[in-house]
Amino acid sequence: xxxxxxxxxxxxxTPYYLKNSKLCIRSIEELAFCILKNPExxxxxxxxxxxxxxxxxxxxxxxxGSLLTDLIxxxxxxxxxxxxxxxxxxxxxxxxxxxxxxxxxxVERSEEWVRIKNKADSYLDHENYKNAVINYRNLIKEADxxxxxxxxxxxxxxxxxxxxxxxxGFLSAADCFREAYERNNREESLRxxxxxxxxxxxxxxxxxxxxxxxISEETSSWLSKAFFHxxxxxxxxxxxxxxxxxxxxxxxxxxxxxxxxxxKMTTQLKEQYRRYNE
Numbered sequence: 269x270x271x272x273x274x275x276x277x278x279x280x281x282t283p284y285y286l287k288n289s290k291l292c293i294r295s296i297e298e299l300a301f302c303i304l305k306n307p308e309x310x311x312x313x314x315x316x317x318x319x320x321x322x323x324x325x326x327x328x329x330x331x332x333g334s335l336l337t338d339l340i341x342x343x344x345x346x347x348x349x350x351x352x353x354x355x356x357x358x359x360x361x362x363x364x365x366x367x368x369x370x371x372x373x374x375v376e377r378s379e380e381w382v383r384i385k386n387k388a389d390s391y392l393d394h395e396n397y398k399n400a401v402i403n404y405r406n407l408i409k410e411a412d413x414x415x416x417x418x419x420x421x422x423x424x425x426x427x428x429x430x431x432x433x434x435x436x437g438f439l440s441a442a443d444c445f446r447e448a449y450e451r452n453n454r455e456e457s458l459r460x461x462x463x464x465x466x467x468x469x470x471x472x473x474x475x476x477x478x479x480x481x482x483i484s485e486e487t488s489s490w491l492s493k494a495f496f497h498x499x500x501x502x503x504x505x506x507x508x509x510x511x512x513x514x515x516x517x518x519x520x521x522x523x524x525x526x527x528x529x530x531x532k533m534t535t536q537l538k539e540q541y542r543r544y545n546e
Contacts, residue, residue, distance in 0.1 A: 269388055274295070275295055275296075275357075275387065276295075276329065276357040276358065277295065277298060277323075277327040277328045277329040277356075277357075278295070278327050278328040278354055279294055279295045279399060280294045280295065280326040280327060281294075281324075282294075282326065284318075284319060284322045284326070284436055286299075286302060286312075286313035286316075286319070287310075287313040287316050287319075287373070287376045288309060288312040288313065288391065288394070288399060289302075289306065289312070289390075289394040289396065290394045290395055290396075290508055291306065291313075291394070291417075293299045295327065296329060296353065296356060296357045296359075297324065298324075298326055299353055300357055300359035300360065301359065303350055303353060304360070304368060306358075306390060307368075307371075307372055307375065308383075308386045308389070309387070309390050309391075309394070310346060310349075310350060310372075310388040311346055312339075314349045314350065314353070315343075315346075315349070315503070316340070317337055317339050317340055318344060318449070318517055319336070320333050320336035320337040320340060321333060321335075321337070323336060324337075327483075331356070332352055332353070332356040335352050336352055336353075338365060339352065345529050346372070346376075347369050347372065347373070347413050350368075350369060350372070351365070351369070354368075356510070357395075360477065363476030379414070380413035380414065381384070381407055381410070381416055384403050384406065384407055385403070385404075385407060385424070386501050387403055387422075388400050388403035388404050388407070388427070389427065391403065392427055392431060395434070395495070397434050397435050398432040400428075400431050401428055401432075401435075403430070404424050404425075404427060404428045404431075407424055408421065408424060408425075418500050419451065419452045419453075420452075420454075421451050421452075422447070422449070422450070422452025422457065423448065423450045423452055423454075424448075425443070425444050425445070425448035425451065425457075426445060426448035426452065426454070426456070426457045426460070428444045429433065429441045429442075429443075429444030429445040429448060429457075429460060429461075429464070432444055436537040437468070438465070438467045438468035438469075439470065439529050440446070440462070441460075441464045441469075442464035442465045442473075444478055445457050445458075445461035446459045446461045447476075448461070449461055449481075450532060455487065458481060458487070459487060459491065460482070460491060462474065462476065462477060462491055463491065465477060466491070466507045468518055485524070489504045496519050499546045532538055
């Protein structure tokens, strides 16, 4: 049987969106949970005076909010900020807090490139594509200094490709997946490269890629199924359906209507981005 946790402070009516993530909280216990499950992002969202003010004013934990503000102003170690957030509630017991901080210290002592990649991976998981790409690009730039293996570089390019699918489109993603496959030789990167090319509408490059990389029958079969299922999913996803309809408008010469739809979708994406990066 699990332990019963009583809420410390208030349960706020207005949520607070943690910086550089898609996480939001309404209580100090929810903040403790987010810290526990997202250690790579703690540095981003805990050194935030607005969060300290939220803890003070909205959650009614004035002592904790004031102490956090003071620690942030003094640029105190991250473990001190985490300690304040854990010790003002009963989400974890003392031994669990010490164990978490000990594990965090081990991570902080790991190689710099590993810490950067872990943070980039977390950004990607939280759909913070801009910061994910910035960190991945920095790793690529410093690959020789960090002594990053060719295979790992391929995995980094693959993750950039995933981010590009959501930000710049299929062609940019395809370039990254190709760079990935040429380094990591993973079937996943090859398949994603071919999928991105196919959906970009670049049939010439797609056909050329099939020849260059000597696609096996198994991969060819997988691609056929993937095309079929992706098209079905596109029909069921409102955003993809809306984009497909916008493209039809453009093809039919209805330029003004096309840009009207795109502006609406862009506004929605900006609002989503703002919430994740406040």
